[in-house]
Amino acid sequence: MFWFFCAALVIIVGLAILTPVWRTRGDNGAETAAGFDLQVYRDQLREVERDLTRGVISAEEAERLRREIGRKVLEADRRAGEESPAARRNSAGWIGAVLALALLLGGAVWLYEREGVPGMPDLPLAERIAAAEAAYDSRPSQTEAEAAAPVPDRGEIDADYAALIEELRAAVAKTPDDPQGLALLSMHETRLGNLEAAITAQRHLIEVKGPDATAYDHLMLVSQLIEAAGGLITPEAEDELARALQLEPQSAQGRYMLGLLQAQNGRPDRAFPIWRDLLEEGPADAPWIAPIRAAIPDLAWLAGQPDYTPPKTAMPALPGPDADAVAAAEGMSEEEREQMISGMVQQLESRLATEGGSPEEWARLISALVVQGRADHAGEIWGEAQTRFAAQPEALEVVRKAATEAGLAE
Known part of the structure; x- marks a missing residue:
């Protein structure tokens, strides 16, 4: 069934590409029009000779008609010479379209051979479920x-x-x-x-x-x-x-x-x-x-739900000092300010240990401990985070980034 659909698509694409070119060639009709005109004039000359033989026209009238038809023949021949390049251009366009189609189909076959699985049989839903159960x-x-x-x-x-x-x-x-x-x-x-x-x-x-x-x-x-x-x-x-x-x-x-x-x-x-x-x-x-x-x-x-849209829930901001705490910190000494920061770090660590938290918060705790000069303890937190997020590679990568920046991981 797969190859049937592939063949049908190839035919449809080929017709879509070649039909306009074919129509253009037929509509142009350069060589056909010139040949048709010359054939008509030859028939007229033969008709003049027949009329002269039957005595329908005089010799003078026959000569006049020959000269007139002869001028038309020359004019038709001149037009045929002008129309021939257009016909050649049309033929070149036709050849180009065929080559483009061949390249397109050849490229598709090459890509499928390289990226696809040509020998893969049809896999109905029942067989997929059976394969999943076997795995x-x-x-x-x-x-x-x-x-x-x-x-x-x-x-x-x-x-x-x-x-x-x-x-x-x-x-x-x-x-x-x-x-x-x-x-x-x-x-x-x-x-x-x-x-x-x-x-x-x-x-x-x-x-x-x-x-x-x-x-x-x-x-x-x-x-x-x-x-x-x-x-x-x-x-x-x-x-x-x-x-x-x-x-x-x-x-x-x-x-x-x-x-x-x-x-x-x-x-x-x-x-x-x-x-x-x-x-x-x-x-x-x-x-x-x-x-x-x-x-x-x-x-x-x-899972067969391509229209599913995840809820747009904004991630909450990481906890930090409020406006009052910031204002109070401005009047603190350096030692008092360090004690306040240490308290905030300790509070974050306690909450993560008892309640858990997002990977961003674990990453923030590791960075804060390193800044405080507690790299050894930050390493312990990194080890615990690896356990907590062992089954969540994406979340673990967030924490790993902070640990790498802190020199705790590679």
Whole structure:
């Protein structure tokens, strides 16, 4: 069917290009008109000779007619000489049109051979769904995905921070069932990039809590598994995601990951309604909004919703000092002004740690800490941001830019 439509389009395009040229050639008719005139004059000369033989006209009248027709023949011959260049130009135009059509079709074939898939058979919707299901069933395991994932470069670790982590590990080893110690160890191992240790600690934390484990606990483990697998949601991560959504079906972070799972496995028809609802619900500064907004136009088209228009929700301005604070700062000493700025940075850090925030706010916190000369702590925040946004490449890129400018990442 595909090649049938291609052939039909070739014929239509060829006719569209050649028909005007053909009409111009026919309308010009230079050679046809000259030949027709000469033929008429020859017939008139033969008619004069017949009339003379039958005695219808005299010899003098016949001679007069011959001279008159002869002048017309000469005039027609002169006009034929003038019309011949126009006919040649018309023929050249016809040849040029044919060459242009040949180049156009040849270029199309070359481009399709280079960029297209000539051997690809028709793929009806049922077959696409079947292929997506097959890809879903054949996903690599967590172990296989981790083995294939690139090893991230975490940079150097501050010696004091490394010493504190060693103390934390020793404390957890003494009290391995302490939920608070396990939660801290899981978080800090993730920051350090020790994802295997972080996953082990998080799994044990969930086991210790038992039925009291929260959706956040499971989602934390999902994020670690995804990051360790290079961004892929493996069957093991999906199982944890299902547990989180069972505990909290309306979890925005869990629904975002569910939409990502469907998108990764060739089901944009399932991913689109999930992400559409999240985008419309907001809030606009939620960390999943930016990656959804970037991907949803293509996702909507693939899901059969080409007319979908994302809501035009303006991103809120990042928090900062109000007019009164700015006015008060003008009368402060340098030390007081630094204390005010440090308080604002601390307030932002506390809010991001407890409530989360947009990637722009994480980027701002990293930049502010570097300006304050706290590059080591900024590196810790960068490590935590990588965990938080592991399943959101577009959002992570915003934070990565700030970390790169601060010399914390490459």
